[in-house]
Amino acid sequence: MYLGLEVSEQALRGAYFQQKEVVLTPPVAVPASYEELLEALAQQVQEASRVGEAIRRVGVSIPGNCTERRVVWVPSLPYLNGRDLADDLRTRLGITVMLASDAQLALLGEVWRGTARDRQSAALVSVGTGINGALMLGGRIVHGAHGSAGALGWLVLDRQQAPDAEHGYLDLYASASALASQGRLLDPPLSPEEIIGRAREGQATCAKLVNECAAVLGIAVAGLASVFDPEVLIFGGVLTGAFDLFAPVLREGLLRYGSPSVRQTPLVASQLGADAPLYGALRAAMLLQSMWV
Missing domain, CATH: 3.30.420.40 (ATPase, nucleotide binding domain)
Structure with missing residues (x-):
């Protein structure tokens, strides 16, 4: 099973498949520290695993600049700056994690299920x-x-x-x-x-x-x-x-x-509005790197 996670300025959310339907999890407040964020993201993975198969890959939407492994600059959440978030989550969870900016993932979501299809x-x-x-x-x-x-x-x-x-x-x-x-x-x-x-x-x-x-x-x-x-x-x-x-x-x-x-x-x-980055994060987990250049 695959999981998309969105880290925004105010909330954390998740998206996964259940009986071929995309389920969006309720938002939870963004923690005040990096360690608390890692714990909150790990909890999202664990909760998603309880309702289906084990999570294989995770895509994470970041509200700022990042590479696929590392957060570069997030003005609204400065404790993320310079953090190797993908590797830290992989070490904690034992699964593959990739990062991308919220706008890039929003477009990926629109390509998958929104106004940019075809x-x-x-x-x-x-x-x-x-x-x-x-x-x-x-x-x-x-x-x-x-x-x-x-x-x-x-x-x-x-x-x-x-x-x-x-x-x-x-x-x-x-x-x-x-x-x-x-x-x-x-x-x-x-x-x-x-x-x-x-x-x-x-x-x-x-x-x-x-x-x-x-x-x-x-x-x-x-x-x-x-x-x-x-x-x-x-x-x-x-x-x-x-x-x-x-x-x-x-x-x-x-x-x-x-x-x-x-x-x-x-x-x-x-077409997906505020949910677009979350759909994109899920799609990125499914595709890994096949949609990126």
Whole structure:
């Protein structure tokens, strides 16, 4: 049996097969230390083993930069940085473990059971606390030399902007965190969810904030499409539910800034939504390395 695990900023979750159906486990809080995280992940493996066959391989989704063995950089969970998580879990559990970024696994999930099925090339833009992304070329997910292929948040659109060592340009101007920063300046302050809700109701100030984020992201999406020419562009991450607000501005950006051949590239919402990285982690465990390049 195979197991997918997702480590996010707030929760741990698992996914496995039971009678040919994918079962998603309830979320549990992310532990405060590395040793506690290892124990929590091991417990997920043990619990999954109790309802079926012994676990053979595990895929783990990481909310940051990682190789297949080692976590490189996770801003939200710094105790993971530099840790050999795959080998530490393998030593503890005696099974094969592979790591990948949440965006790369989200795209793999969409290829398997979502909106990228039957595609040979696709690009996913993941909008959450930061901006991330993933690429599929020739039917394989691009992992990159250091595991960070598709890190769209670091695309710089203004050379006058002073660099930030911890956050990319798009992270600062087109993410849920960017909306949160703007929302704190309102009277009364509003969360990103509240901004989106009021924008959907037609509240002018909130609609403007959403449109400004989408406009910046639209330029980046046009550049991404122009460079890689994917069959489809997928909008994912925690703001998938706001696709109806982002889509018109993103399409305008694609038409205005994209190369002639990509201006009509289909732009669609993630079919799996927030569950995409978890489905991808399970699929990675099933395939091991056959979907990666």
